[in-house]
Amino acid sequence: MGDVSAESGDVAEVLTEFHHALVHDRSPHTVRAYLADARALCAHLNTLGRRLEELDVATLRSWLSGMHDSGASRATVARRVAAARVFTAFLTRTGRLAADPGPMVSAPRQQRSLPGVLDEEKTATALDNSSPPGDSAAALRRTAVVEVLYATGIRVGELCALDLDDIDRERRTLRVWGKGSAQRVVPVGAPALAALERWLRDGRPQWATxxxxxxxxxxxxxxxxxxxxxxxxxxxxxxxxxxxNGSSSPHTLRHSAATHLLNGGADLRSVQELLGHASLQSTQVYTHVSVERLAHTYNQAHPRA
Known part of the structure:
Protein backbone atom coordinates (compact mmCIF):
# COMPACT_ATOMS: atom_id res chain seq x y z
CA MET A 1 0.00 0.00 0.00
CA GLY A 2 2.79 2.38 0.83
CA ASP A 3 3.60 4.24 4.06
CA VAL A 4 0.85 6.51 5.35
CA SER A 5 2.36 6.96 8.81
CA ALA A 6 4.06 10.21 7.73
CA GLU A 7 0.65 11.83 7.18
CA SER A 8 -1.31 13.54 9.92
CA GLY A 9 -3.46 11.15 11.93
CA ASP A 10 -6.73 12.02 10.20
CA VAL A 11 -5.29 11.92 6.69
CA ALA A 12 -3.43 8.66 7.36
CA GLU A 13 -6.66 7.09 8.58
CA VAL A 14 -8.54 8.30 5.50
CA LEU A 15 -5.87 6.97 3.14
CA THR A 16 -5.90 3.61 4.91
CA GLU A 17 -9.68 3.38 4.54
CA PHE A 18 -9.42 4.49 0.92
CA HIS A 19 -6.90 1.74 0.26
CA HIS A 20 -9.23 -0.88 1.75
CA ALA A 21 -12.07 0.41 -0.40
CA LEU A 22 -9.97 0.18 -3.56
CA VAL A 23 -8.60 -3.35 -3.22
CA HIS A 24 -11.99 -5.03 -3.61
CA ASP A 25 -12.53 -4.28 -7.31
CA ARG A 26 -9.33 -2.83 -8.78
CA SER A 27 -5.98 -4.22 -9.86
CA PRO A 28 -2.92 -3.81 -7.60
CA HIS A 29 -1.40 -1.42 -10.14
CA THR A 30 -4.51 0.81 -10.11
CA VAL A 31 -4.67 0.70 -6.31
CA ARG A 32 -1.07 1.90 -6.03
CA ALA A 33 -1.57 4.65 -8.58
CA TYR A 34 -4.84 5.92 -7.10
CA LEU A 35 -3.46 5.84 -3.58
CA ALA A 36 -0.38 7.82 -4.65
CA ASP A 37 -2.60 10.37 -6.38
CA ALA A 38 -4.83 10.70 -3.31
CA ARG A 39 -1.75 11.24 -1.14
CA ALA A 40 -0.47 13.90 -3.54
CA LEU A 41 -3.85 15.65 -3.44
CA CYS A 42 -3.82 15.61 0.35
CA ALA A 43 -0.31 17.08 0.32
CA HIS A 44 -1.55 19.85 -1.98
CA LEU A 45 -4.36 20.59 0.47
CA ASN A 46 -1.83 20.79 3.27
CA THR A 47 0.30 23.22 1.25
CA LEU A 48 -2.72 25.47 0.86
CA GLY A 49 -3.41 25.26 4.60
CA ARG A 50 -6.79 23.63 4.04
CA ARG A 51 -8.45 20.68 5.70
CA LEU A 52 -9.70 17.59 3.90
CA GLU A 53 -13.29 18.67 4.53
CA GLU A 54 -12.57 21.84 2.52
CA LEU A 55 -11.69 19.98 -0.67
CA ASP A 56 -13.62 21.64 -3.49
CA VAL A 57 -13.56 22.12 -7.26
CA ALA A 58 -11.15 25.06 -7.11
CA THR A 59 -8.67 23.01 -5.09
CA LEU A 60 -8.88 20.10 -7.49
CA ARG A 61 -8.32 22.38 -10.46
CA SER A 62 -5.33 24.09 -8.85
CA TRP A 63 -3.79 20.67 -8.13
CA LEU A 64 -4.28 19.52 -11.72
CA SER A 65 -3.08 22.85 -13.10
CA GLY A 66 0.16 22.51 -11.16
CA MET A 67 0.77 19.09 -12.73
CA HIS A 68 0.11 20.48 -16.18
CA ASP A 69 2.53 23.36 -15.59
CA SER A 70 5.21 20.93 -14.45
CA GLY A 71 5.04 19.10 -17.78
CA ALA A 72 2.85 16.09 -16.92
CA SER A 73 1.44 14.37 -20.00
CA ARG A 74 -2.23 14.45 -20.89
CA ALA A 75 -2.46 10.74 -20.11
CA THR A 76 -1.00 11.29 -16.63
CA VAL A 77 -3.33 14.19 -15.88
CA ALA A 78 -6.30 12.16 -17.15
CA ARG A 79 -5.41 9.27 -14.83
CA ARG A 80 -5.11 11.64 -11.87
CA VAL A 81 -8.49 13.14 -12.68
CA ALA A 82 -9.91 9.62 -12.56
CA ALA A 83 -8.18 8.96 -9.24
CA ALA A 84 -9.41 12.26 -7.80
CA ARG A 85 -12.99 11.44 -8.79
CA VAL A 86 -12.80 8.06 -7.08
CA PHE A 87 -11.26 9.67 -3.99
CA THR A 88 -13.83 12.47 -3.71
CA ALA A 89 -16.64 9.96 -4.24
CA PHE A 90 -15.21 7.93 -1.35
CA LEU A 91 -14.96 11.04 0.86
CA THR A 92 -18.56 11.94 0.07
CA ARG A 93 -19.80 8.41 0.65
CA THR A 94 -18.09 8.26 4.06
CA GLY A 95 -19.50 11.63 5.11
CA ARG A 96 -16.27 13.62 5.00
CA LEU A 97 -17.50 15.86 2.19
CA ALA A 98 -20.95 17.39 2.03
CA ALA A 99 -20.94 17.42 -1.80
CA ASP A 100 -18.79 15.59 -4.34
CA PRO A 101 -16.68 18.01 -6.45
CA GLY A 102 -15.16 15.24 -8.59
CA PRO A 103 -17.74 15.14 -11.41
CA MET A 104 -17.21 18.88 -11.98
CA VAL A 105 -13.59 18.32 -13.03
CA SER A 106 -13.05 17.20 -16.62
CA ALA A 107 -10.14 15.18 -17.93
CA PRO A 108 -8.07 16.60 -20.82
CA ARG A 109 -8.91 15.21 -24.22
CA GLN A 110 -6.34 12.72 -25.41
CA GLN A 111 -4.38 13.68 -28.49
CA ARG A 112 -4.38 10.81 -30.98
CA SER A 113 -1.47 10.89 -33.35
CA LEU A 114 -2.27 9.86 -36.89
CA PRO A 115 -0.87 6.42 -37.71
CA GLY A 116 1.83 6.01 -40.31
CA VAL A 117 0.50 4.64 -43.59
CA LEU A 118 2.48 2.89 -46.31
CA ASP A 119 2.18 3.93 -49.93
CA GLU A 120 -0.08 1.45 -51.73
CA GLU A 121 1.97 0.92 -54.89
CA LYS A 122 5.31 0.75 -53.12
CA THR A 123 3.93 -1.65 -50.53
CA ALA A 124 2.74 -3.95 -53.30
CA THR A 125 6.17 -3.78 -54.93
CA ALA A 126 7.90 -4.61 -51.64
CA LEU A 127 5.62 -7.58 -51.09
CA ASP A 128 6.11 -8.87 -54.63
CA ASN A 129 9.89 -8.74 -54.18
CA SER A 130 9.99 -10.10 -50.63
CA SER A 131 10.34 -13.80 -51.43
CA PRO A 132 12.37 -14.84 -54.50
CA PRO A 133 12.16 -18.48 -55.69
CA GLY A 134 14.04 -20.99 -53.59
CA ASP A 135 13.68 -19.05 -50.34
CA SER A 136 14.35 -20.59 -46.95
CA ALA A 137 11.66 -21.42 -44.41
CA ALA A 138 12.43 -18.14 -42.65
CA ALA A 139 11.84 -16.12 -45.82
CA LEU A 140 8.67 -18.04 -46.67
CA ARG A 141 7.33 -17.35 -43.20
CA ARG A 142 8.33 -13.70 -43.40
CA THR A 143 6.45 -13.22 -46.65
CA ALA A 144 3.37 -15.03 -45.37
CA VAL A 145 3.36 -13.02 -42.14
CA VAL A 146 3.52 -9.69 -43.94
CA GLU A 147 1.04 -10.66 -46.64
CA VAL A 148 -1.53 -11.91 -44.12
CA LEU A 149 -1.15 -8.89 -41.83
CA TYR A 150 -1.60 -6.48 -44.72
CA ALA A 151 -4.43 -8.44 -46.36
CA THR A 152 -6.51 -8.78 -43.20
CA GLY A 153 -5.53 -5.92 -40.91
CA ILE A 154 -5.42 -8.30 -37.94
CA ARG A 155 -3.25 -7.63 -34.90
CA VAL A 156 0.13 -9.31 -34.61
CA GLY A 157 -1.03 -11.23 -31.54
CA GLU A 158 -4.04 -12.49 -33.47
CA LEU A 159 -1.78 -13.64 -36.29
CA CYS A 160 0.50 -15.55 -33.93
CA ALA A 161 -2.54 -17.24 -32.34
CA LEU A 162 -3.84 -18.64 -35.64
CA ASP A 163 -4.33 -22.42 -35.76
CA LEU A 164 -4.51 -24.60 -38.86
CA ASP A 165 -8.26 -25.10 -38.57
CA ASP A 166 -8.77 -21.33 -38.52
CA ILE A 167 -8.03 -21.28 -42.27
CA ASP A 168 -11.04 -21.74 -44.55
CA ARG A 169 -9.54 -22.18 -48.00
CA GLU A 170 -12.86 -22.58 -49.77
CA ARG A 171 -14.26 -19.31 -48.46
CA ARG A 172 -10.83 -17.61 -48.36
CA THR A 173 -11.27 -16.48 -44.77
CA LEU A 174 -9.46 -16.68 -41.44
CA ARG A 175 -11.09 -17.16 -38.05
CA VAL A 176 -9.48 -14.75 -35.63
CA TRP A 177 -9.62 -14.59 -31.85
CA GLY A 178 -9.42 -10.95 -30.79
CA LYS A 179 -9.43 -9.01 -27.54
CA GLY A 180 -11.58 -10.49 -24.81
CA SER A 181 -11.72 -13.80 -26.71
CA ALA A 182 -14.03 -12.20 -29.25
CA GLN A 183 -14.17 -14.23 -32.46
CA ARG A 184 -14.52 -12.81 -35.96
CA VAL A 185 -14.03 -14.03 -39.51
CA VAL A 186 -11.96 -11.94 -41.90
CA PRO A 187 -11.43 -12.36 -45.65
CA VAL A 188 -7.92 -12.92 -46.96
CA GLY A 189 -6.83 -11.96 -50.47
CA ALA A 190 -5.42 -14.31 -53.09
CA PRO A 191 -1.75 -13.16 -52.82
CA ALA A 192 -1.80 -13.58 -49.05
CA LEU A 193 -3.49 -16.96 -49.27
CA ALA A 194 -0.92 -18.09 -51.84
CA ALA A 195 1.95 -16.95 -49.58
CA LEU A 196 0.32 -18.74 -46.66
CA GLU A 197 -0.01 -21.95 -48.67
CA ARG A 198 3.67 -21.79 -49.73
CA TRP A 199 4.68 -21.42 -46.09
CA LEU A 200 2.47 -24.32 -45.01
CA ARG A 201 3.65 -26.56 -47.85
CA ASP A 202 7.36 -25.75 -48.07
CA GLY A 203 8.33 -23.84 -44.93
CA ARG A 204 6.40 -25.09 -41.92
CA PRO A 205 7.32 -28.80 -42.36
CA GLN A 206 11.01 -27.88 -42.02
CA TRP A 207 10.48 -26.61 -38.48
CA ALA A 208 7.47 -28.61 -37.27
CA THR A 209 8.00 -30.98 -34.35
CA ASN A 245 6.59 5.91 -44.62
CA GLY A 246 7.48 6.37 -40.96
CA SER A 247 7.74 2.92 -39.39
CA SER A 248 7.70 -0.69 -40.46
CA SER A 249 5.74 -2.54 -37.80
CA PRO A 250 2.75 -4.90 -37.78
CA HIS A 251 0.62 -2.00 -36.58
CA THR A 252 1.76 0.03 -39.60
CA LEU A 253 0.38 -2.74 -41.81
CA ARG A 254 -2.88 -2.72 -39.83
CA HIS A 255 -3.20 1.05 -40.23
CA SER A 256 -2.30 0.80 -43.90
CA ALA A 257 -4.81 -1.96 -44.61
CA ALA A 258 -7.64 0.06 -43.03
CA THR A 259 -6.71 3.28 -44.80
CA HIS A 260 -6.25 1.64 -48.20
CA LEU A 261 -9.65 -0.03 -47.84
CA LEU A 262 -11.29 3.31 -47.12
CA ASN A 263 -9.42 4.93 -49.99
CA GLY A 264 -10.80 2.17 -52.21
CA GLY A 265 -14.39 2.87 -51.21
CA ALA A 266 -14.99 0.50 -48.28
CA ASP A 267 -17.55 1.72 -45.75
CA LEU A 268 -16.49 2.48 -42.19
CA ARG A 269 -18.67 -0.24 -40.64
CA SER A 270 -17.05 -2.95 -42.76
CA VAL A 271 -13.58 -1.75 -41.79
CA GLN A 272 -14.67 -1.70 -38.13
CA GLU A 273 -15.73 -5.34 -38.39
CA LEU A 274 -12.53 -6.30 -40.19
CA LEU A 275 -10.31 -4.71 -37.54
CA GLY A 276 -12.34 -6.04 -34.64
CA HIS A 277 -13.00 -2.63 -33.10
CA ALA A 278 -15.72 -2.66 -30.46
CA SER A 279 -16.43 1.02 -31.09
CA LEU A 280 -16.79 2.83 -34.39
CA GLN A 281 -14.91 5.74 -32.82
CA SER A 282 -11.74 3.63 -32.82
CA THR A 283 -12.08 3.13 -36.57
CA GLN A 284 -12.80 6.76 -37.39
CA VAL A 285 -9.15 7.72 -36.95
CA TYR A 286 -8.51 6.11 -40.34
CA THR A 287 -10.87 8.54 -42.03
CA HIS A 288 -8.60 11.34 -40.80
CA VAL A 289 -5.63 9.62 -42.42
CA SER A 290 -7.46 9.45 -45.73
CA VAL A 291 -8.58 13.08 -45.56
CA GLU A 292 -5.05 14.16 -44.68
CA ARG A 293 -3.70 12.42 -47.77
CA LEU A 294 -6.48 13.90 -49.89
CA ALA A 295 -5.68 17.40 -48.63
CA HIS A 296 -1.98 16.90 -49.35
CA THR A 297 -2.76 15.80 -52.91
CA TYR A 298 -5.13 18.72 -53.39
CA ASN A 299 -2.58 21.23 -52.14
CA GLN A 300 0.03 19.84 -54.51
CA ALA A 301 -2.16 19.56 -57.60
CA HIS A 302 -4.87 22.21 -57.55
CA PRO A 303 -3.87 25.52 -59.22
CA ARG A 304 -5.87 27.55 -56.71
CA ALA A 305 -5.13 25.51 -53.57
Whole structure:
Protein backbone atom coordinates (compact mmCIF):
# COMPACT_ATOMS: atom_id res chain seq x y z
CA MET A 1 0.00 0.00 0.00
CA GLY A 2 2.79 2.38 0.83
CA ASP A 3 3.60 4.24 4.06
CA VAL A 4 0.85 6.51 5.35
CA SER A 5 2.36 6.96 8.81
CA ALA A 6 4.06 10.21 7.73
CA GLU A 7 0.65 11.83 7.18
CA SER A 8 -1.31 13.54 9.92
CA GLY A 9 -3.46 11.15 11.93
CA ASP A 10 -6.73 12.02 10.20
CA VAL A 11 -5.29 11.92 6.69
CA ALA A 12 -3.43 8.66 7.36
CA GLU A 13 -6.66 7.09 8.58
CA VAL A 14 -8.54 8.30 5.50
CA LEU A 15 -5.87 6.97 3.14
CA THR A 16 -5.90 3.61 4.91
CA GLU A 17 -9.68 3.38 4.54
CA PHE A 18 -9.42 4.49 0.92
CA HIS A 19 -6.90 1.74 0.26
CA HIS A 20 -9.23 -0.88 1.75
CA ALA A 21 -12.07 0.41 -0.40
CA LEU A 22 -9.97 0.18 -3.56
CA VAL A 23 -8.60 -3.35 -3.22
CA HIS A 24 -11.99 -5.03 -3.61
CA ASP A 25 -12.53 -4.28 -7.31
CA ARG A 26 -9.33 -2.83 -8.78
CA SER A 27 -5.98 -4.22 -9.86
CA PRO A 28 -2.92 -3.81 -7.60
CA HIS A 29 -1.40 -1.42 -10.14
CA THR A 30 -4.51 0.81 -10.11
CA VAL A 31 -4.67 0.70 -6.31
CA ARG A 32 -1.07 1.90 -6.03
CA ALA A 33 -1.57 4.65 -8.58
CA TYR A 34 -4.84 5.92 -7.10
CA LEU A 35 -3.46 5.84 -3.58
CA ALA A 36 -0.38 7.82 -4.65
CA ASP A 37 -2.60 10.37 -6.38
CA ALA A 38 -4.83 10.70 -3.31
CA ARG A 39 -1.75 11.24 -1.14
CA ALA A 40 -0.47 13.90 -3.54
CA LEU A 41 -3.85 15.65 -3.44
CA CYS A 42 -3.82 15.61 0.35
CA ALA A 43 -0.31 17.08 0.32
CA HIS A 44 -1.55 19.85 -1.98
CA LEU A 45 -4.36 20.59 0.47
CA ASN A 46 -1.83 20.79 3.27
CA THR A 47 0.30 23.22 1.25
CA LEU A 48 -2.72 25.47 0.86
CA GLY A 49 -3.41 25.26 4.60
CA ARG A 50 -6.79 23.63 4.04
CA ARG A 51 -8.45 20.68 5.70
CA LEU A 52 -9.70 17.59 3.90
CA GLU A 53 -13.29 18.67 4.53
CA GLU A 54 -12.57 21.84 2.52
CA LEU A 55 -11.69 19.98 -0.67
CA ASP A 56 -13.62 21.64 -3.49
CA VAL A 57 -13.56 22.12 -7.26
CA ALA A 58 -11.15 25.06 -7.11
CA THR A 59 -8.67 23.01 -5.09
CA LEU A 60 -8.88 20.10 -7.49
CA ARG A 61 -8.32 22.38 -10.46
CA SER A 62 -5.33 24.09 -8.85
CA TRP A 63 -3.79 20.67 -8.13
CA LEU A 64 -4.28 19.52 -11.72
CA SER A 65 -3.08 22.85 -13.10
CA GLY A 66 0.16 22.51 -11.16
CA MET A 67 0.77 19.09 -12.73
CA HIS A 68 0.11 20.48 -16.18
CA ASP A 69 2.53 23.36 -15.59
CA SER A 70 5.21 20.93 -14.45
CA GLY A 71 5.04 19.10 -17.78
CA ALA A 72 2.85 16.09 -16.92
CA SER A 73 1.44 14.37 -20.00
CA ARG A 74 -2.23 14.45 -20.89
CA ALA A 75 -2.46 10.74 -20.11
CA THR A 76 -1.00 11.29 -16.63
CA VAL A 77 -3.33 14.19 -15.88
CA ALA A 78 -6.30 12.16 -17.15
CA ARG A 79 -5.41 9.27 -14.83
CA ARG A 80 -5.11 11.64 -11.87
CA VAL A 81 -8.49 13.14 -12.68
CA ALA A 82 -9.91 9.62 -12.56
CA ALA A 83 -8.18 8.96 -9.24
CA ALA A 84 -9.41 12.26 -7.80
CA ARG A 85 -12.99 11.44 -8.79
CA VAL A 86 -12.80 8.06 -7.08
CA PHE A 87 -11.26 9.67 -3.99
CA THR A 88 -13.83 12.47 -3.71
CA ALA A 89 -16.64 9.96 -4.24
CA PHE A 90 -15.21 7.93 -1.35
CA LEU A 91 -14.96 11.04 0.86
CA THR A 92 -18.56 11.94 0.07
CA ARG A 93 -19.80 8.41 0.65
CA THR A 94 -18.09 8.26 4.06
CA GLY A 95 -19.50 11.63 5.11
CA ARG A 96 -16.27 13.62 5.00
CA LEU A 97 -17.50 15.86 2.19
CA ALA A 98 -20.95 17.39 2.03
CA ALA A 99 -20.94 17.42 -1.80
CA ASP A 100 -18.79 15.59 -4.34
CA PRO A 101 -16.68 18.01 -6.45
CA GLY A 102 -15.16 15.24 -8.59
CA PRO A 103 -17.74 15.14 -11.41
CA MET A 104 -17.21 18.88 -11.98
CA VAL A 105 -13.59 18.32 -13.03
CA SER A 106 -13.05 17.20 -16.62
CA ALA A 107 -10.14 15.18 -17.93
CA PRO A 108 -8.07 16.60 -20.82
CA ARG A 109 -8.91 15.21 -24.22
CA GLN A 110 -6.34 12.72 -25.41
CA GLN A 111 -4.38 13.68 -28.49
CA ARG A 112 -4.38 10.81 -30.98
CA SER A 113 -1.47 10.89 -33.35
CA LEU A 114 -2.27 9.86 -36.89
CA PRO A 115 -0.87 6.42 -37.71
CA GLY A 116 1.83 6.01 -40.31
CA VAL A 117 0.50 4.64 -43.59
CA LEU A 118 2.48 2.89 -46.31
CA ASP A 119 2.18 3.93 -49.93
CA GLU A 120 -0.08 1.45 -51.73
CA GLU A 121 1.97 0.92 -54.89
CA LYS A 122 5.31 0.75 -53.12
CA THR A 123 3.93 -1.65 -50.53
CA ALA A 124 2.74 -3.95 -53.30
CA THR A 125 6.17 -3.78 -54.93
CA ALA A 126 7.90 -4.61 -51.64
CA LEU A 127 5.62 -7.58 -51.09
CA ASP A 128 6.11 -8.87 -54.63
CA ASN A 129 9.89 -8.74 -54.18
CA SER A 130 9.99 -10.10 -50.63
CA SER A 131 10.34 -13.80 -51.43
CA PRO A 132 12.37 -14.84 -54.50
CA PRO A 133 12.16 -18.48 -55.69
CA GLY A 134 14.04 -20.99 -53.59
CA ASP A 135 13.68 -19.05 -50.34
CA SER A 136 14.35 -20.59 -46.95
CA ALA A 137 11.66 -21.42 -44.41
CA ALA A 138 12.43 -18.14 -42.65
CA ALA A 139 11.84 -16.12 -45.82
CA LEU A 140 8.67 -18.04 -46.67
CA ARG A 141 7.33 -17.35 -43.20
CA ARG A 142 8.33 -13.70 -43.40
CA THR A 143 6.45 -13.22 -46.65
CA ALA A 144 3.37 -15.03 -45.37
CA VAL A 145 3.36 -13.02 -42.14
CA VAL A 146 3.52 -9.69 -43.94
CA GLU A 147 1.04 -10.66 -46.64
CA VAL A 148 -1.53 -11.91 -44.12
CA LEU A 149 -1.15 -8.89 -41.83
CA TYR A 150 -1.60 -6.48 -44.72
CA ALA A 151 -4.43 -8.44 -46.36
CA THR A 152 -6.51 -8.78 -43.20
CA GLY A 153 -5.53 -5.92 -40.91
CA ILE A 154 -5.42 -8.30 -37.94
CA ARG A 155 -3.25 -7.63 -34.90
CA VAL A 156 0.13 -9.31 -34.61
CA GLY A 157 -1.03 -11.23 -31.54
CA GLU A 158 -4.04 -12.49 -33.47
CA LEU A 159 -1.78 -13.64 -36.29
CA CYS A 160 0.50 -15.55 -33.93
CA ALA A 161 -2.54 -17.24 -32.34
CA LEU A 162 -3.84 -18.64 -35.64
CA ASP A 163 -4.33 -22.42 -35.76
CA LEU A 164 -4.51 -24.60 -38.86
CA ASP A 165 -8.26 -25.10 -38.57
CA ASP A 166 -8.77 -21.33 -38.52
CA ILE A 167 -8.03 -21.28 -42.27
CA ASP A 168 -11.04 -21.74 -44.55
CA ARG A 169 -9.54 -22.18 -48.00
CA GLU A 170 -12.86 -22.58 -49.77
CA ARG A 171 -14.26 -19.31 -48.46
CA ARG A 172 -10.83 -17.61 -48.36
CA THR A 173 -11.27 -16.48 -44.77
CA LEU A 174 -9.46 -16.68 -41.44
CA ARG A 175 -11.09 -17.16 -38.05
CA VAL A 176 -9.48 -14.75 -35.63
CA TRP A 177 -9.62 -14.59 -31.85
CA GLY A 178 -9.42 -10.95 -30.79
CA LYS A 179 -9.43 -9.01 -27.54
CA GLY A 180 -11.58 -10.49 -24.81
CA SER A 181 -11.72 -13.80 -26.71
CA ALA A 182 -14.03 -12.20 -29.25
CA GLN A 183 -14.17 -14.23 -32.46
CA ARG A 184 -14.52 -12.81 -35.96
CA VAL A 185 -14.03 -14.03 -39.51
CA VAL A 186 -11.96 -11.94 -41.90
CA PRO A 187 -11.43 -12.36 -45.65
CA VAL A 188 -7.92 -12.92 -46.96
CA GLY A 189 -6.83 -11.96 -50.47
CA ALA A 190 -5.42 -14.31 -53.09
CA PRO A 191 -1.75 -13.16 -52.82
CA ALA A 192 -1.80 -13.58 -49.05
CA LEU A 193 -3.49 -16.96 -49.27
CA ALA A 194 -0.92 -18.09 -51.84
CA ALA A 195 1.95 -16.95 -49.58
CA LEU A 196 0.32 -18.74 -46.66
CA GLU A 197 -0.01 -21.95 -48.67
CA ARG A 198 3.67 -21.79 -49.73
CA TRP A 199 4.68 -21.42 -46.09
CA LEU A 200 2.47 -24.32 -45.01
CA ARG A 201 3.65 -26.56 -47.85
CA ASP A 202 7.36 -25.75 -48.07
CA GLY A 203 8.33 -23.84 -44.93
CA ARG A 204 6.40 -25.09 -41.92
CA PRO A 205 7.32 -28.80 -42.36
CA GLN A 206 11.01 -27.88 -42.02
CA TRP A 207 10.48 -26.61 -38.48
CA ALA A 208 7.47 -28.61 -37.27
CA THR A 209 8.00 -30.98 -34.35
CA UNK A 210 5.64 -33.34 -32.48
CA UNK A 211 5.12 -30.53 -29.94
CA UNK A 212 4.31 -27.84 -32.51
CA UNK A 213 0.60 -28.45 -32.22
CA UNK A 214 -1.83 -26.74 -34.60
CA UNK A 215 -0.03 -23.35 -34.75
CA UNK A 216 0.01 -21.91 -38.27
CA UNK A 217 3.21 -19.94 -37.80
CA UNK A 218 6.23 -21.51 -36.11
CA UNK A 219 9.60 -20.37 -34.89
CA UNK A 220 12.82 -22.05 -35.91
CA UNK A 221 12.61 -24.43 -32.92
CA UNK A 222 9.11 -25.58 -33.75
CA UNK A 223 7.19 -23.58 -31.18
CA UNK A 224 4.40 -21.13 -31.93
CA UNK A 225 5.69 -17.91 -33.47
CA UNK A 226 6.11 -15.12 -30.92
CA UNK A 227 5.02 -11.53 -31.50
CA UNK A 228 8.57 -10.21 -31.21
CA UNK A 229 9.80 -12.49 -34.01
CA UNK A 230 6.76 -11.58 -36.13
CA UNK A 231 7.62 -7.90 -35.69
CA UNK A 232 11.15 -8.64 -36.84
CA UNK A 233 9.78 -10.39 -39.94
CA UNK A 234 7.77 -7.29 -40.80
CA UNK A 235 10.70 -5.00 -40.18
CA UNK A 236 13.00 -7.04 -42.41
CA UNK A 237 10.46 -7.10 -45.21
CA UNK A 238 9.42 -3.46 -45.12
CA UNK A 239 12.45 -1.64 -43.77
CA UNK A 240 13.33 -0.24 -47.18
CA UNK A 241 13.32 3.44 -47.93
CA UNK A 242 11.15 2.98 -51.02
CA UNK A 243 8.44 1.11 -49.12
CA UNK A 244 8.52 2.87 -45.78
CA ASN A 245 6.59 5.91 -44.62
CA GLY A 246 7.48 6.37 -40.96
CA SER A 247 7.74 2.92 -39.39
CA SER A 248 7.70 -0.69 -40.46
CA SER A 249 5.74 -2.54 -37.80
CA PRO A 250 2.75 -4.90 -37.78
CA HIS A 251 0.62 -2.00 -36.58
CA THR A 252 1.76 0.03 -39.60
CA LEU A 253 0.38 -2.74 -41.81
CA ARG A 254 -2.88 -2.72 -39.83
CA HIS A 255 -3.20 1.05 -40.23
CA SER A 256 -2.30 0.80 -43.90
CA ALA A 257 -4.81 -1.96 -44.61
CA ALA A 258 -7.64 0.06 -43.03
CA THR A 259 -6.71 3.28 -44.80
CA HIS A 260 -6.25 1.64 -48.20
CA LEU A 261 -9.65 -0.03 -47.84
CA LEU A 262 -11.29 3.31 -47.12
CA ASN A 263 -9.42 4.93 -49.99
CA GLY A 264 -10.80 2.17 -52.21
CA GLY A 265 -14.39 2.87 -51.21
CA ALA A 266 -14.99 0.50 -48.28
CA ASP A 267 -17.55 1.72 -45.75
CA LEU A 268 -16.49 2.48 -42.19
CA ARG A 269 -18.67 -0.24 -40.64
CA SER A 270 -17.05 -2.95 -42.76
CA VAL A 271 -13.58 -1.75 -41.79
CA GLN A 272 -14.67 -1.70 -38.13
CA GLU A 273 -15.73 -5.34 -38.39
CA LEU A 274 -12.53 -6.30 -40.19
CA LEU A 275 -10.31 -4.71 -37.54
CA GLY A 276 -12.34 -6.04 -34.64
CA HIS A 277 -13.00 -2.63 -33.10
CA ALA A 278 -15.72 -2.66 -30.46
CA SER A 279 -16.43 1.02 -31.09
CA LEU A 280 -16.79 2.83 -34.39
CA GLN A 281 -14.91 5.74 -32.82
CA SER A 282 -11.74 3.63 -32.82
CA THR A 283 -12.08 3.13 -36.57
CA GLN A 284 -12.80 6.76 -37.39
CA VAL A 285 -9.15 7.72 -36.95
CA TYR A 286 -8.51 6.11 -40.34
CA THR A 287 -10.87 8.54 -42.03
CA HIS A 288 -8.60 11.34 -40.80
CA VAL A 289 -5.63 9.62 -42.42
CA SER A 290 -7.46 9.45 -45.73
CA VAL A 291 -8.58 13.08 -45.56
CA GLU A 292 -5.05 14.16 -44.68
CA ARG A 293 -3.70 12.42 -47.77
CA LEU A 294 -6.48 13.90 -49.89
CA ALA A 295 -5.68 17.40 -48.63
CA HIS A 296 -1.98 16.90 -49.35
CA THR A 297 -2.76 15.80 -52.91
CA TYR A 298 -5.13 18.72 -53.39
CA ASN A 299 -2.58 21.23 -52.14
CA GLN A 300 0.03 19.84 -54.51
CA ALA A 301 -2.16 19.56 -57.60
CA HIS A 302 -4.87 22.21 -57.55
CA PRO A 303 -3.87 25.52 -59.22
CA ARG A 304 -5.87 27.55 -56.71
CA ALA A 305 -5.13 25.51 -53.57
Missing amino acids: PSSGPAVFLGARGGRLGTRTARRDVHQCLDREEAR
